[in-house]
Amino acid sequence: MTGKQKKKGQLIVLSGPSGTGKSTVIAELMAQRELFFSVSYTTRGPRVGEQDGVNYNFVTRQEFERMIAADELLEYAEYVDNYYGTSLKVINEKLDAGIDVLLDIEVKGAAKVRQRCPDAIFIFMIPPSFEELSRRLHGRNTDNEAVITGRLEKARSEYKEIPNYDYLVVNDKVSHAVGEIEAILTAAECRVENRKYIVEGDNAL
């Protein structure tokens, strides 16, 4: 390539109800293509088994507030006296280096990202059916009936946000969902506005 413009990375936002299987799909996707998974920042303390930089980036309240003041966050929210947020600075460094960045984020956070990065790729993932979602949540054996009912109700309200996403992927089978997300990312790379560097390069007029 002799083009002046370099290929830029793409920002991918993935949302979907708890129990849809996002983590498994993300792990498989990352095994198949170069992708930076953006780990959220939080001021809450790590729980048993949680690793700094893997589950969350654990920071002090002082550091988090410095990030807010320095406008280093793409979005953030406060729950139960703790901050949770996404670092725009880290994301931009990766995108500028031509690396795709994946955010696993719930619908409210995604809405904030949409305002700030309208060109990001917004994907909503759902299970094959509501019955299947209920089965999966019961199969986890970690939550009691009230918690599961709450998750299903939350899923229903999250589904209402689907029209605000670009793509809908059904996780009926991990390989199928991964294949569709890969196609979405490849297609985005092929978009004319993302390939200006080609027409300005070897195919310059």
Next chain:
Amino acid sequence: MTGKQKKKGQLIVLSGPSGTGKSTVIAELMAQRELFFSVSYTTRGPRVGEQDGVNYNFVTRQEFERMIAADELLEYAEYVDNYYGTSLKVINEKLDAGIDVLLDIEVKGAAKVRQRCPDAIFIFMIPPSFEELSRRLHGRNTDNEAVITGRLEKARSEYKEIPNYDYLVVNDKVSHAVGEIEAILTAAECRVENRKYIVEGDNAL
């Protein structure tokens, strides 16, 4: 699927300079997925080796003018006293049956399709470089130098239309170009507006 809405086929418009290798890519694409290739209608007579229904649908001037009057054409043009056009009727029948339809059409025809079917997928295909295009045109051994120079000039003017397309695919290798077009079609199927039938079906709220 118990959804009320059925999956509709997608209209795909492929353009690109002569010598880019569109025919080879289309043949490979059709070997890999169900796709209806829309054959143009013309009033000119068949040349040696041309088959009715394969290279063109050969029709009388009277029949072509009936199609114009009946608004059965998506686009048409007249060159050297002969009509050339694309049947909207045939295309719509396929799309309604859920079958994707591919049009191989030059930039002016594509512009007309864009006005009438803005939701179609517009793909522009180019060779890896201008030097390579020149080499390929020379390699054909069918055209003289003046014809080749004319084709290269036409290619330059066609490149100016690239910003009006959705996707840019480089045919550096047939399998690579086919893979990218397949990804574009799969991604289009995943678009939220094309998957309403899913959320109204098994995932109905």
